[in-house]
Amino acid sequence: MSTEQLQFRGYAVKDTEKFTEFELIDFEPMDDRDDCLDIAIEVCGICSSDVHTITGGWGDIHTPLVSGHEIGGIVKRVGKNVKGFKVGDRAVVGAQVDSCGKCRPCTDNNENYCPKQVDTYNAPTRDNEKKYSQGGYSTAIRAPEQFVFHVPDELPLEDAAPMACGGLTVFSPMHRFGVKKGTKMGVAGLGGLGHFAVMLGTAMGAEVVVFSHQEDKRADAMKMGAVDFVNTGNDGWQEKYSMALDLIISTIDVSKAIPIADLAGLLYVNGVLHLCAMPDDPIPNFKTQQLAANGCSISVNHIGSKAEAELMYKLAAEKGVRAWKEILPMKDVAKGVMGVKNNEVRYRYVLKQDINKQV
Secondary structure, three states: OOOOOOOOEEEEEOOHHHOOOEEEEEOOOOOOOOOEEEEEEEEEEOOHHHHHHHOOOOOOOOOOEOOOOOEEEEEEEEOOOOOOOOOOOEEEEOOEEEOOOOOOOHHHOOHHHOOOOEEOOOOEOOOOOOOEOOOOOEOEEEEEHHHEEEOOOOOOHHHHHHHHHHHHHHHHHHHHHOOOOOOEEEEEOOOHHHHHHHHHHHHOOOEEEEEEOOHHHHHHHHHHOOOEEEEOOOOOOOOOOOOOEEEEEEOOOOOOOOOHHHHHOOEEEEEEEEEOOOOOOOOOOOOHHHHOOOOOEEEEOOOOOHHHHHHHHHHHHHHOOOOOEEEEEHHHHHHHHHHHHOOOOOOEEEEEOOHHHOO
């Protein structure tokens, strides 16, 4: 085991009513185990999940809270049971940092569905429920090997990190659906998740159609590989692709934006409407009869597994998929958070480590 000691310090929120007031704090990582690695963080993406959490949109939080779960860095310390990493390796951590390791999902490459999963931040840790996990707006993270991803040499960390959640959340359902050459796939919304869905879906061979109310994103969608762009603000926007698509990856707030039935009507027989976004508010009521005309299904996922993450990174490296991103110094995390909240980012903010320069 390497004995290099890292300092765990991060930008924390102490009040959901003051979610842009970040303070530098020292914190304790999860308890050490023989399967754990310590990683010095170089970059961390800002995910909309971070905003939902620190604003209280998804419920109460345990403060002070360091958020961030799209983490890229360098391995500095490995436990004696770690087999796949060594000190000096590049590594990525996503939105989950632990699970029970024993249940059926955990032993079936579905650890992201473990009933005792531990989120990367704002969750009681597995071995010490009085200690809460802290995330990547920080200098370092400790995580078990099962939740640390390898990154191909061709893929820069600043691109790999935001894929750890934003990319994996859309790749997992596309992989499980079996997206391949010729799959007719819709992507609803062109934001952080949506832009990854377009590029990864295209890399998998799908014919991707983007649905968005923002006409100024049309050119971006086409550059990302979409075959068409439909402005959902236009009357009759549903007509062109009625009962035409095999799969729709929805990254929009379906509690306020396009009604479920309108999206479902774009699907061919037994097509799937997959909801990747998780709004703060409930989805408005709809009748099941509205889904019967094409026999479609609605599904949801929770991030993705390690096996899927490493398939995604291999695909991204081979096909040249890169995040459309703006890099900010980590001290500007408040600016990034507000940019995500106000839908100003195109299409991912990535924070670059600077904490040691602030103290």
